[in-house]
Amino acid sequence: xxxxxxxxxxxxxxxxxxxxxxxxxxxxxxxxxxxxxxxxxxxxxxxxxxxxxxxxxxxxxxxxxxxxxxxxxxxxxxxxxxxxxxxxxxxxxxxxxxxxxxxxxxxxxxxxxxxxxxxxxxxxxxxxxxxxxxxxxxxxxxxxxxxxxxxxxxxxxxxxx
Amino acid sequence: xxxxxxxxxxxxxxxxxxxxxxxxxxxxxxxxxxxxxxxxxxxxxxxxxxxxxxxxxxxxxxxxxxxxxxxxxxxxxxxxxxxxxxxxxxxxxxxxxxxxxxxxxxxxxxxxxxxxxxxxxxxxxxxxxxxxxxxxxxxxxxxxxxxxxxxxxxxxxxxxx
DNA sequence: TATTGTTATACTCTATAACTATA
DNA sequence: TATAGTTATAGAGTATAACAATA
Numbered sequence: 001x002x003x004x005x006x007x008x009x010x011x012x013x014x015x016x017x018x019x020x021x022x023x024x025x026x027x028x029x030x031x032x033x034x035x036x037x038x039x040x041x042x043x044x045x046x047x048x049x050x051x052x053x054x055x056x057x058x059x060x061x062x063x064x065x066x067x068x069x070x071x072x073x074x075x076x077x078x079x080x081x082x083x084x085x086x087x088x089x090x091x092x093x094x095x096x097x098x099x100x101x102x103x104x105x106x107x108x109x110x111x112x113x114x115x116x117x118x119x120x121x122x123x124x125x126x127x128x129x130x131x132x133x134x135x136x137x138x139x140x141x142x143x144x145x146x147x148x149x150x151x152x153x154x155x156x157x158x159x160x161x
Numbered sequence: 162x163x164x165x166x167x168x169x170x171x172x173x174x175x176x177x178x179x180x181x182x183x184x185x186x187x188x189x190x191x192x193x194x195x196x197x198x199x200x201x202x203x204x205x206x207x208x209x210x211x212x213x214x215x216x217x218x219x220x221x222x223x224x225x226x227x228x229x230x231x232x233x234x235x236x237x238x239x240x241x242x243x244x245x246x247x248x249x250x251x252x253x254x255x256x257x258x259x260x261x262x263x264x265x266x267x268x269x270x271x272x273x274x275x276x277x278x279x280x281x282x283x284x285x286x287x288x289x290x291x292x293x294x295x296x297x298x299x300x301x302x303x304x305x306x307x308x309x310x311x312x313x314x315x316x317x318x319x320x321x322x
Numbered sequence: 323t324a325t326t327g328t329t330a331t332a333c334t335c336t337a338t339a340a341c342t343a344t345a
Numbered sequence: 346t347a348t349a350g351t352t353a354t355a356g357a358g359t360a361t362a363a364c365a366a367t368a
Contacts, residue, residue, distance in 0.1 A: 025302065025309065026297050026298075026305060028309055029309050029312065030297070032309060032313060032316065033197060033312070034201075035312075036194060036197070036198070036312065036315070036316065037197070037201045039316070040195075041198070042240075135317060136187050136190055136191070137187075138315070138317075139311065139314060141186065143311060143314075144190055146307060147308070147311045148186065148189055148190050148193060150300065150307065150308045150311070151193040151194070151196075151197065151308075152193060153299060153300060153304075154197070154299070154300065155196055155197065156296060
């Protein structure tokens with residue numbers, strides 16, 4: 001697994017409650033997705049913790065590893081209030097993983113950018129996130145293609161290759 | 162979507178970083194799973210918020226709706242320290258959604274159980290979690306079966322029906 | 323002694339509102 | 346006037362450590 005995110009812990013509760021709305025197959029798929037979500041978060045939090053980062057800090061650092069961003073844009077990506085980003089970047093900056101630079105085009109803007117050490121940490125973080133990559137290796141190319149198309153359709157995306 | 166969980170916000174960052182380890186197909190599946198995870202959490206948090214519950218509170222309430230549990234068991238399910246459960250159950254109890262009962266078999270134990278109102282809230286919460294149920298309806302039975310088997314294999318579970 | 327639940331403490335994330343400096 | 350970022354504040358979740366009651 002690679003992307004982003006936060007805490008998660010438990011699986012399989014509501015699904016078990018008498019449901020009159022969905023048949024067993026659908027419920028089982030829902031349950032499996034719940035398990036995937038749980039696994040995903042555990043992997044992510046664990047990988048972050050290995051670098052003494054919280055989930056939010058790891059998300060921001062990973063985001064900035066792609067490109068430096070204004071504080072505002074970080075908030076949009078994280079879907080949180082801009083005021084929260086101040087603290088998260090403060091902590092990353094205090095650890096020397098991120099720095100704030102002025103934006104030549106707009107003096108109101110501060111661009112958060114990873115330091116060399118921050119970039120290295122982000123790369124190591126990514127390599128630690130093997131949740132999806134490893135289990136996916138057990139599927140053939142045809143199966144992964146199938147899974148991709150099914151997930152795309154489930155997410156309402158175009159199914160094409 | 163039904164089960165459990167917590168915050169999540171952003172998708173698709175680390176995946177985009179130059180990866181020398183996985184080919185494009187696998188990375189795309191990983192990205193899609195990240196999107197599923199994000200969607201899952203948004204749905205869950207939104208459903209919880211509709212009942213003025215936090216994600217953690219909704220998780221615990223949903224868990225107890227299946228069966229009353231000792232505080233310790235709740236902590237195990239949530240994968241957090243038992244001391245945290247005290248506060249979460251406190252808040253649910255203050256709202257009249259949960260109550261603490263003695264365990265006749267062991268006087269050290271307190272069983273957390275949903276009140277009638279708590280049970281009703283848990284059921285309404287479940288009904289609000291349509292993330293998986295609804296998009297899954299767009300897949301045929303054969304496709305859902307396929308998705309189920311692929312997810313099972315990805316999670317290292319037996320693939321049988 | 324070991325276990326259950328709680329309390330006390332400290333840190334992080336979160337949203338809201340008010341503030342500043344720019345635009 | 347509007348926007349970017351910050352500060353101040355308060356609530357919630359989290360872990361750690363120490364505690365009382367019970368086993």
